[in-house]
Amino acid sequence: MAKKTTTAEAPAPKRRRADADRSVAAILDAALEALASDPDSSMSEIARQAGVVRATIYVHFPTREALLDAVMEYAVGQVTDAMRGAEPQRGEPVEALERVLRATWRQLAQFHGLLALNTARLSANELHRRHLPMLDQLEPLIKRGQKQAVFRSDLPVSWLLAVTRSIVHTASHEIRGGRIAESEAEATMISTILGAISGKGGRA
C-alpha cells in the first residue's frame, strides 16, 4: 500500500469535506497500485480497490484521463521532492549524484508500473515534458560536474540526463524480471551511471 500522504495535491480552491479528502486519497492510492500492476486497469477496478463505488471517482475526477494525470502528477511530485531533499547542489558532483540517485531510487520503487502506463498513453514529447521536474533537479548537478571535468563534456547535458533516467528505469526493469537482485540493483545502477556519464568510470 502506498503512503496516504497526499502532499501538494490539488490546490483545493473549494473547501472539501473531510470524507471527500479521504476518498480522493484512497482513489489516488488505489489507482497508483492498480495501474502499476496493469496499466489498463478499469475505473471499476480502481474503485473496487479504493473501497469506493465507481461513480464516486467521477465526482472528483471528471474523466479517466484526468485521474491518470493526477496520478502521474502525484508520483512525479513525490520523486521530485525526494530528489530535492537529497540536496543536489551540495558537495562533490560524483558524491552528490550518488546521493541523489539513491534517494530517487528509493522513492521510485513504488511507481515503476506507471512507466509503461505513460509511455502507452502519452506522446514521447508529453511524457518528457512531465518528467522535466525531475530532470531539472539533476541538470545543474550534471553541468557542475562537466565544468569540473569529472563528467564527460563531449556530449550534451540533455543526453546525459536521458541516459541517466534510462539506466534507472532499466535497473527497476531488471529487478522485475528477476535478472538482478534487488539488494544489488542500487549499487549496480549507480556505478553504471557514473561509468556512462563520466567517460572514465570515475570512482571517488
Place this chain on the structure above:
Amino acid sequence: MAKKTTTAEAPAPKRRRADADRSVAAILDAALEALASDPDSSMSEIARQAGVVRATIYVHFPTREALLDAVMEYAVGQVTDAMRGAEPQRGEPVEALERVLRATWRQLAQFHGLLALNTARLSANELHRRHLPMLDQLEPLIKRGQKQAVFRSDLPVSWLLAVTRSIVHTASHEIRGGRIAESEAEATMISTILGAISGKGGRA
C-alpha cells in the same frame, strides 16, 4: 513505407496463392507502420492502410494478438539478421561492438514505435523473452570483451546487455523528441555504450 521484403516470415506449410502472400506482406507492413505511430491502432486502421478490407486480416491472422505477435517476430527477425550480418565474433571486442551497434541502429530505425506497443501489451518477462534473439547476438561479444578486460567484469553480463539495449532505445527516443540530431545520434549512442560497459579508468 516499410520495405516489402517479408524475409523469413511464416514457414508456410501450406502453399498460398501469390496474392495471399502479397496481402500478408501488405498487412505486416501496414501494421508495422500504423502501430509505430499509434500502438493502439485498430484492425480497421491497419486494414485501411494495407489497402485491404478488415475481414481479410482475419483470414491470415486469427486474432489481433496473433497479428501483433507476427509483427514483433518480423521486426525482431529483421534486426537479429542485421546483427548477425555484422559478424559479432570477428575482430577486437570494441571494434566489433561498434560495428554491430551500427548495423543494429540502422535496422532498428524503422521499428521504434513498436517499443511502446510491446511494453504496454506484454509482461516485462514476455517482452524480455522476445528480445532474447537480439541479446543472444551480443552476449558472446560482451563476454569476450570481459575476458580481455576491455569491458568491465564487476557487473553481470545480463546487466550490461540490458544497459546496452536501454541506451539504444534512449537514442531513438531522444531523436523522436528532437533533443538530439539524427546525424549525431549514432556516434553519441555508441560512445555512451562504450563508456558504460567498459569501466575504463580507476577500477583499482
Place this chain on the structure above:
DNA sequence: TTGACATCGGACACTAGTGTCTGCCTTAGT
C-alpha cells in the same frame, strides 16, 4: 439539529472495438 455535502447502488445510453458470417466478384494457377 439541521442542511448541505458525499457516497451508495444500480440503471442507463453510448462508444469503440473485436471477431464471425454471407453472397458476390476477381484472380491465380494448371
Place this chain on the structure above:
DNA sequence: ACTAAGGCAGACACTAGTGTCCGATGTCAA
C-alpha cells in the same frame, strides 16, 4: 478455360469499457 482460392462489402452479435443520472442513505460541520 476452368476452378478453387482469395478478396470485397457490409451486416451482425458481442464485449468491455466510459460517463451520466437518480433516489436513498449516511455523515460532516456550523
